[in-house]
Amino acid sequence: MESNQNTEFPIPGRVSADELAVWWERVRRELDSRSDTESWLRQVAEHYLSSDHQFPLAAHKEILRVLSHMEEAHPVLEMRLLGNLETPANLLGQKMGALGACGGASSLIRLDAELSPDKLGSPFVRKMHDTALARLRRRATGKGLVSLSSLSLPAGIALVLECVSGLEDTLAAVLMRECGTMVKTVKSHTMKGKVEVRPGEDWRWDWIDRVRLFEQMRFDTVQSRSVIPSDSMAPVWVEAAVQSGLPDIVSSCTQGARRFAVRVEGATKIASRQLVAVARALEDRLNAVSSEGEGTDRWVNDPRTEDWVFVFTETQKGYLPSLRLDRRLWDRRFEYRGKLVPAASKPTVAAFLAEWAGRLPDGARILDPFCGSGMELIECGIRFPTARLFGGDTSGEALDAAKQNVIAAGVVVQDFRECDVSEWTSGGFDLVVTNPPFGKRARVDDVVRLLETFLKTTAARLVPGGQVVWICPQPKRCTRFAAGLGLMLERKSRLDIGGFEVEAQVLRKH
Structure with missing residues (x-):
């Protein structure tokens, strides 16, 4: 198989038409996993x-399907496609995409005004x-x-902060500390991954960078x-x-x-055609309401470039609406994450x-002996x-990832070492903070041995207190083992990280 040398990606050369079509189909299916789409x-x-x-018909269809994933205008490609809409006729659907x-x-003028229904086939x-x-x-x-x-939040609307299950109480405490009188009430929903905030009269949004x-x-x-029954027609959801x-x-x-999308969260599967009907009906209704008032800015249902998402969350009795703002529009807290590694914190x-x-x-002095891409070190810094x-x-x-990330974060690390946890010979640390390896790819016995080695080394390297x-x-095995080394449990909280139940702990050297 030869590759076309005119591009930076390999395209099969001397292969059959069927093989070329299969290759393009695989390319299309792999698009979602690309970072440089x-x-x-x-x-x-x-x-x-x-x-x-040069493309046979089947491969031609697949490459047009690939190009239908573009998000930016391409005038030259547009002119080529518009000049050949009629031939071949069996590619017309893919060319439309x-x-x-x-x-x-x-394209808007041509497709809207010049193509009659009988030409569409x-x-x-x-x-x-x-x-x-x-x-x-x-x-x-x-x-x-x-x-x-x-x-601004209308009366009867609460801000809900979503977090990893188990972080709710600490998140609520940080909010009260950072926001003070800006908040009226803060309600922690323990192990449900959310904290509900009722803003006060002098509410501002300058706290986001401080609440991490x-x-x-x-x-x-x-x-x-009232909740929305799952079998309701689109007007009920819209209302x-x-x-x-x-x-x-x-x-x-x-x-x-005002670009928005509509999504459903819950165990029950909602047919995509029902979701599309709800989104289109909501777009029509919101534009009708806007035209009656002072505002004339259009609502646009666009699940590819939305700023807002109307989320219908499943409960025992039906679905309830909520609203999310695209995270890219407000979250600058972790922009230092330029490079990650598998299972990063x-x-x-x-x-x-x-x-x-x-x-x-x-x-x-703070040590992370399993620093990975550097998240714990950066947040401590x-x-x-x-x-x-x-x-x-x-x-x-x-x-390498950690070094890049700490520079981007503006944090200084005194020393990075490529070594096993047992090889840390220097001591005098006030804090050891870490998220050690665990998960499906790690054998339980291997993890236990690694954690015991970590605790032995840590006990020897910490200052008293x-x-x-x-x-x-x-947690059970490690807590007993740590106590035998003089590391006593002071605080704990159950967490759910990616489907794994673990325990956050504070151990103090006595």
């Missing part, structure tokens, strides 16, 4: 423009035509500007309301969303197009461990800016 798609487009006549992805005003082509028109109209509407500082323990935020209605007051939040802080869990360390003396940080790992790749703040995957 848009730039790679532009390479595909350039290859298509230079050699589309690609035009919806890469087209602009020319099959139901599949008509469906692709309608989908392409919808995408082109959304692009023409433009992107709205969301200003978090302008976001939550993953996402959403807006819930707190007044009693619940509109009457909840959630659209008022979007209107309060968005200038221009969640930065919110790392921030939780740093919070549990309490108060440390100026110049405290942010919380304790005068501390001296030390990190180790057996993986050189992990240490020093702490171990860590994630313990074997």
Whole structure:
């Protein structure tokens, strides 16, 4: 098999038409796992423009399906597709999909005004035509500007912070400390992964960077309301969303197009056609309501580039609406994460461990012997800016990632070592903070031996009164073992990390 040398990705050369079609189909299915999707798609487009006549029909269909994943306009590709809409006719549906992805005003005019229904032929082509028109109209509407500082919460709406199960009480305490009189009440839902906040009169949004323990935020209605039965028609779902007051939040802080998506969370599967019907009906209803009032900015149902998501969450009695704002629009806390390694710590869990360390003396020495990509060290460096940080790992790749991340975070680490935990010979540490290896790929016996070695080394390297703040995957066994080494359990909390029940612990050296 030869490769085409005109691109930066290998394209099979001397293979059959069927093999080439299978290759393109595999490429299309692997798109979601790529980190460089848009730039790679532009390479595909350039290859298509230079050699589309060479593709057999089946491969031609697959490459057009690949190009339908583009998010940015490509005028040259658009002109090529518009100039060949009629031939071959059995590619028309796929060309519609690609035009919806890469087209602009020319495509919108051509598809909307010049293609009559009798030219569209099959139901599949008509469906692709309608989908392409919808995408082109959304692009023409433009992107709205969301200003978090302008976001106001109507009466009866609460802010809900979502977190790893087990972090709720600590998150609530940090909120009270950082927000003070800005909040009216804070309610912790233990082991349910959420903290409910009722804002006070002088509410502001400047606390987000200081509260580092939550993953996402959403807006819930707190007044009693009827739930939505799962078999309800679209108007019932739409009425619940509109009457909840959630659209008022979007209107309060968005200038221009209000891009949204609709999603359902729960164990019961909702048919995609029902979800599409709800999204389209909600778009029509919100635009009708907007046109009756003072605002004229359009609501756009766009699940590819949405700023807002109306979430219908399943309960025992039915579904309840809530609203989420795209995390990329408000979360700058963990932008230092430029490079990660498999099974890297969640930065919110790392921030939780740093919070549990309490108060440390100026110049405290902090060690993470399983530092991975550096999350715990970075969060400790942010919380304790005068501390001296030390990190180790057996993986050189992990240490390279950690070095890049600490630089991006503006944190200084005194020493990184590629070594086993037992090889730390220096001591005098005030705090050892870590999230050791565990999970499906690790054998229980191997993990237990590693943890016992870790505890022995830690007991020898801590100063009297020093702490171990860590994630313990074997709490009963490790707590007994640690006590025999003079490391006494002072605090614990059960956590659910990626489906694994573990225990956060604070051990004190006596």
